Amino acid sequence: MTKNSIKKFLLPFAICLLVAMGLYPDSTLNTELYSTEGLELDYNISAELAMADFSKESKSNIFSPHLGKSxxxxxxxxxxxxxxxxxxxxxxxxxxxxxxxxxxxxxxxxxxxxxxxxxxxxxxxxxxxxxxxxxxxxxxxxxxxxxxxxxxxxxxxxxxxxxxxxxxxxxxxxxxxxxxxxxxxxxxxxxxxxxxxxxxxxxxxxxxxxxxxxxxxx
CATH class of the missing domain: 1.10.530.10 (Lysozyme)
Known part of the structure; x- marks a missing residue:
């Protein structure tokens, strides 16, 4: 088998491997399905709000039995x-x-x-x-x-x-x-x-x- 034949034989496998690894554009993929266009990507929140949410979550995980009037x-x-x-x-x-x-x-x-x-x-x-x-x-x-x-x-x-x-x-x-x-x-x-x-x-x-x-x- 000649060098050119070997290259032609291996090239499809190499492309498939690169596509799988995300390193080669695959024309069969519909990239529009994965578009972030129109999405709100700015998730910055204030430090006060972040701490408030953390505090709320922490309190909800504290075990506090309520026996009441039982x-x-x-x-x-x-x-x-x-x-x-x-x-x-x-x-x-x-x-x-x-x-x-x-x-x-x-x-x-x-x-x-x-x-x-x-x-x-x-x-x-x-x-x-x-x-x-x-x-x-x-x-x-x-x-x-x-x-x-x-x-x-x-x-x-x-x-x-x-x-x-x-x-x-x-x-x-x-x-x-x-x-x-x-x-x-x-x-x-x-x-x-x-x-x-x-x-x-x-x-x-x-x-x-x-x-x-x-x-x-x-």
């Missing part, structure tokens, strides 16, 4: 007030855990080893549910009687009653309600039943079922 919201709000949500804390009076339980209350719901309780978050959550169920049974008549009414300027709700019972026990809550706010006891740190009843008002605690014999079991 039962989980009730639990976490009460826990934050009691201990800042710390499972492993003990206050100056010896109250334990995320929800600050006393040893006598723990015995009522079947827990006799405070040290084991303190280092077991699952048991603490079970204890909160059991204690709330027990308090709801003790206060069931008062909840029915006073729910929705105003006492000492505070609207009484089931969640407020249960929060106050967690603070000072169901017996103290009964006295508060039946004295129409006259018997407003406080804990050692100054938190009153009235304060708890107002602060934790309006949460959905319907998931808690009254249970006289509620126990915390894993």
């Amino acid at each position: 039962f989980e919201g009730f639990k976490e709000a009460l826990a934050f007030k009691e201990s800042r949500g710390n499972y492993f804390t003990v206050n100056t009076l010896g109250y334990l855990g995320k929800y600050q339980f006393g040893s006598e209350t723990l015995k009522l719901i079947g827990i006799y080893n405070p040290n084991q309780f303190l280092y077991n978050p699952e048991l603490q959550e079970k204890a909160f549910i059991a204690n709330a169920a027990r308090n709801k049974w003790i206060l069931r008549k008062d909840i029915k009687r006073f729910d929705g009414k105003f006492i000492a300027g505070v609207k009484v709700t089931e969640s407020g009653i249960l929060a106050a019972a967690h603070l000072a026990g169901p017996g103290s809550v009964k006295k508060f309600l039946r004295s129409y706010g006259g018997n407003n006891v406080a804990d050692a740190y100054g938190s009153t039943l009235k304060y708890y009843m107002k602060k934790f008002s309006g949460y959905d605690t319907s998931i808690i079922k009254p249970n006289k014999k509620a126990k915390a079991r894993l």
